[in-house]
Amino acid sequence: MYILHSLIVGALGKIYDDIEDLHIPVNTFIVDSLKALIIASYVLLSYNDLAFSIVTLFMSIFTYGIDNSFWKSFIPLSFFMTILSYYTSDKAICIPLLIFFILFGIILSNIEDRVFKEEASYRKLYTRLGGLIALIIVYFSPILPLIHTIIPNTLFIEKILLICIGGLFASIISQVLQLHIDTFNNYKDNIQQYIHQFR
Numbered sequence: 001m002y003i004l005h006s007l008i009v010g011a012l013g014k015i016y017d018d019i020e021d022l023h024i025p026v027n028t029f030i031v032d033s034l035k036a037l038i039i040a041s042y043v044l045l046s047y048n049d050l051a052f053s054i055v056t057l058f059m060s061i062f063t064y065g066i067d068n069s070f071w072k073s074f075i076p077l078s079f080f081m082t083i084l085s086y087y088t089s090d091k092a093i094c095i096p097l098l099i100f101f102i103l104f105g106i107i108l109s110n111i112e113d114r115v116f117k118e119e120a121s122y123r124k125l126y127t128r129l130g131g132l133i134a135l136i137i138v139y140f141s142p143i144l145p146l147i148h149t150i151i152p153n154t155l156f157i158e159k160i161l162l163i164c165i166g167g168l169f170a171s172i173i174s175q176v177l178q179l180h181i182d183t184f185n186n187y188k189d190n191i192q193q194y195i196h197q198f199r
Helices: 002-021 028-046 050-062 074-088 095-115 122-140 143-150 155-197
Strands: none
Touching (some): 002 028, 002 155, 028 050, 028 074, 050 074, 050 095, 050 155, 095 155, 122 155
16 A cells, blocks of 8 residues: 555645745645645555655655645654654664665755756656656666665565655646646747737
8 A cells, every 4th residue: 555655645736836936826725635645645655664654754845845834734744754653663774775865865855956946847747757757767677686786674664655646746747747738828928929910
């Protein structure tokens, strides 16, 4: 079930993000339902997984894209889940691998938010498409089984990869829709200007 929950957190998280960032008029019941599903799936992913809880705690604190009260609420939530998981999960964690994923995630998310200021562009679309393909290759490649032979607890890595895959998939769909809407609106404006010239 962690596969489904990870994809839900990634995909629905991106959908919610776009609703907020683009000020899309959506019924509050739908928005609240998205938030509830994201939180419920996150809690199920974090329970009994100390490494995953620690990574998301640091990501919640230091990521540039945490820009509204809902995402900021993941700071106390992930802190609580870290404490809970400390007492309920296997504490066998590879500290260097954990630190690597924390730093890599924080650096990557901060760079992405600063490089792509625009909400939609072909550059952003192609970058995310490339990222999605790369992550799918990594997920199905022998890399994870190889790491697992060295380090027993690699489940948190799979969860993070699947969250990213779900988020990138939703982001690509969003980018395509936004770019086509913008193209249609520009085309419509050009036609209106052309017609106006002959009046």
